[in-house]
Amino acid sequence: MFRTLLIANRGEIACRIIRTARRLGLATVAVHSDADAGARHVALADAAVRIGPAPARDSYLRIDAILDAARRTGADAVHPGYGFLSENAAFAEACAGAGLVFVGPPAAAIRAMGGKSEAKALMAAAGVPLVPGYHGEAQDGALLRAEAERIGWPVLIKASAGGGGKGMKVATGPEDFTDQLASAKREALAAFGDDRVLIEKYLARPRHVEIQVFADAHGGCVYLFERDCSIQRRHQKVVEEAPAPGLDPALRRRMGEAAVAAARAIGYVGAGTVEFLLDQDGRFYFMEMNTRLQVEHPVTEMITGQDLVEWQVRVAAGERLPLAQDDLAIDGHAIEVRLYAEDPARGFLPQTGTLEHLRFPAEGPHVRVDAGVRTGDAISIHYDPMIAKLIVWDRDRPAAVRRLRAALAETEIAGLTANVGFLSTLAAHPAFLAADLDTRFIERHQADLLPAAAPAPEEAQVLAALGLLLDRAARTERQAAAGADPRSPWARADGWRLNDEAHDTITLREPPRDPGATGPEHVLRLTYGRDGYRFHLSGGDLAARGELAEDGRLTAELGGIRCIASWVRRDGGITLFHRGGTQRFHLVEPLASAAAESGTGGRLTAPMPGKVIALLAEEGAAVAAGQPLVVLEAMKMEHTLKAPVAGTVRRHRFRVGDQVPEGTELMEFEEGA
Template sequence: MFNKILIANRGEIACRVIRSAKKLGIATVAVYSDADATSQHVKLADEAVYIGESPAAQSYLQADRIIQAALKTGAQAIHPGYGFLSENDQFAEACEKNNITFIGPPVAAILAMGLKATSKALMEKAGVPLTPGYHGTNQDADFLKQQADSIGYPVLIKASAGGGGKGMRLVERSEDFLTALSSCKSEAKSSFGNDDVLIERYVVNPRHIEVQVFGDKHGNYVHLFERDCSVQRRHQKVLEEAPAPKMQEAKLEAMREAAINAAKAVDYVGAGTVEFIVEQDGTAYFMEMNTRLQVEHPVTEMITGQDLVEWQLRVAYGEPLPKQQHELHIHGHALEARVYAEEPEKGFLPAIGKIHYLHYPEQNEHVRVDSGIVQGDEISTFYDPMIAKLIVWGENREEALVQMHHALSQFHVEGLGNNIAFLDRLVGTDSFKNAKLDTNLIQREDDYLFKQDHSVSSEIIAVAGVAEFLNRVQTNLAASNPVWNSSPLWRSNIQTQYPIRFKLNDEEIKLSIAVQDSYYQVATHGEVIQLKAELLNQSNLTIEHQGQKQLYSFSRSQQGLTLFKQGKTYLFQAIQNNYAGEDAQGSEANLKAPMPGAVTQVLVSANQRVKKDDVLLTLEAMKMEYAIRAPFDGIVVAAYFQKGDQVKAGDELVEFQALEEVA
């Protein structure tokens, strides 16, 4: 087995490869850009080599620098992950020339499958079923239009070198073909440096199903069953599952056999994925072959119990496949959700920024999280905004759906937009629950997925107020503040009111919390809600309301409090409380401490004139600073405390008189 490998990638796939390499006792070398200097894959690897500036074109796509990093560190092989250089035949060839094993297929297989037109010609020769269309080399516009007219509309124009939905146009009428062709060729040239296209009949409401195949250097081939990747947005996958639900076994077997034939046709070695576009009746047509590991490979691992990265390493080293076909079986059902930093309601625009709080679901035999992101990391403009892949397993599809819903409810991100709530709604749609799958599912469920009620219940608001209040109390206790031990907060039947203010959805919310016996009475918007609450730790509390107990999760920062419940995120922005003697009667005001705390500033002295709203002193209480302001123009008669003094709730802080009374 290899002693050391280099991983020519970043993020979650680099971490994933490192995990399998460590299991086999293989040392690992990471490469990194400026943006990734402190990333998890760099910390997990045994060594790390800097390869350039943050843009991928100046770092992860610099094949020469990666080759030199491997030579410098003595790495015997390079794992390309997916994306970047993973399907680059020139990179694979450079590895070969430098006596470095490329952990992927032979150069000839990458070349054969790299161009859609070439691969389809090979597949046709191998007897693999193809979508009716034109896959030839003649690129004359009028000729291509004749082919489209002959196939019949609607048709798809697809870039021969394309992928990820780029260089693809749907044409529904003959008169629109030439305009769409010009646009498609332009995008293909810009994205792939090759404007060749092919024409195919457009399959209405298709499913997207792919078969995982493996070949070794000894002529052995197996499939590890299939994955359904039909749920997509902008031709990019969102949810994947294995095995494909509601498919006739005979149709699946035909697809699996076709995938093996495809791999054999190009003498394939290593992990590959043969993708099919599938009619609703199960008729499958070859679409393309990805000559690398796929993002969604974990669902295959979950149902087969096999480590596909370990398989890659063993096969690349020259070992035979770890198992033969008769030894591979499907066990249960698995789902994968891609958690992105993005705004689904804004056309899935990426969300850029720092993750202030990140909590992953607890991992076990049913729940797995693949990620290279931790709390405090930033999602930048340079790379894909995926935070993590959430993978769940159940004895059957129904159990897997329950696991996914529960795991999403435990997945918490604060600091930037994300698609967690969207994914939870998506899993809950009738279409997905009933396995009515096709690539238009998201558009078909548009009303349910995007037109959500953003109103917030009084209970949620009350829970946020109690969570904030209890955390402030806990913070002061942790700081060994003796004031809290004698505070009326802990005395029975005391109705001291503790004000908390938030801004929610641009609306200011004022809460008043009273503690009586073991209850918290929260007054807001003229409504009083009575709760029991127990703070479990810095991020969780239990709430009992109307005889029902529920667990809530939250995070706190200087910006405020974020409450998480059932996959939804509620951001309550902090508003600094100012106390200006609002309860003063007549012309005098004895300004009192609203709660226990410490005096941080005294800005006035006896006999000093001040104007209305001038800050007299500041008080730190419950990890927040409060400004005590003048209720009107007047004279400070006396300030009773100094900086650093501890005060109790209700203590008189400043005695104050109006100017007219002094005169």
């Protein structure tokens, strides 16, 4: 066993590796960019080394900087985590050349699976079934289009050199093939430095089922069963569960044996994932092999009782696999959801900002949280916007789903928009409860999962206002206690008046549903009482009182009914967590300027910070409403911005390659036909 492990990664996976390494008695070294100097994984490690500025290409993707950090700290092994350099054969070779143990597969195995086209050829030779498609080297646009015609529409265009949904587009027919091909190539080049693509048949309702494989250097190779990762958006996984619902033992064995055959075909060592598409008729097809640990590996750990990171470390140290195939068994059911900083209502647009409040459910045998962030940390444009992984386990799938719904109801994220509410809606959907899964689950049920926004219910409005009143009272009491006359009636915030009841009005505005719009506004009128407040609502008066703890726990009584909520205020924003949902409000101050927010009209603004990678309309061009105008790259993905209304592009404010901040007007746009 080696002595010191350097983790060439960040976020929740770096934290997870550090915890396992510490349990094994290894010293740990974290590397970090300038953006991550105060990150959680840096605080957890025994030592930390700065490796460059915030952009990944200048830090986490710099092989020389990581090897120098290992040399300076005396590390004798490197764990690449997942993402960044984890599937980079040159990095594995560089580690070996520097005398470091690479906690991963041999460089030759990484290279064999690094190009999807080459991998398909290897799998065909090994007898692993493939999806009909084109996996050749020729990349001429006309040839690729002809191959798509041969395969039959719709087709999937995929980056040959990578995964994770980057460089992956669907062409429904010849009319959109050229645009989708160009977009896939741009994304592939930006993400992997290689714009080669392959073309595959787009199956109607497939499931995404992957097999966890593990091999050692002594010829041992096992599969640790499967995970269903069918629920995705933008070809990126949202929900993962193990075992896959409805998979009979015979099919599980065939898929597991095919995955082991794939690993053996390339001389694999370490943890890997062989991904398959499973058709409705029970046929499965090789999609790709990820030569690393996967984000969703915790569900496999939960049903097998094994620590896969420990397996990685032991195998890298030359040990044999801890268990043989016959020693492995499935116990219960596990589900993982990825908590993302994103806005599902706006096409899952990634969000940036500060995590002003973060609270997860208590961990134990049934609940696990893998997080690389803490309250006060920032989600920046430089890295993936995942906040944490929430994993639950129980004896069977229905019980695990109930655990998931309860755990999501206890998850609180404030400061930016997150997908917790969307996941809660998904976990309660009848199709999810029935395990009716496929890779277009979200598209098929979009109307249910992303319903039209409704104004916050009156109960939530009252609780938000009650929290504000209690917070004001507590602040006033603290100020009075520190003053010269703490018992003065003027040093109170309970509405005391000499000869009359005190009245008040609180105006709360919800966030806008659409960029440039104004959200619903709620005017709450109330009267102060001896032991609380009386809200004057449209349906009558409502007595309200409560207590607000320092941690934001709000215990309230509304009309004689007791309820519990969490209340968070940052600047002018109030976030309320109640009944498993999240409501956000902006306090409209009475003396604020009336020159309020107005709509953007014909303005085209950046919805988030990013880089301009394509301008799709020339200056002076007349464009129709909804016509694509700008392609912005942010959070590793392309985002196409369209004309808000019909009009004319007068002048581009930025050039291709420029970085733009959120809210920036991208072009001078004259509204009108």
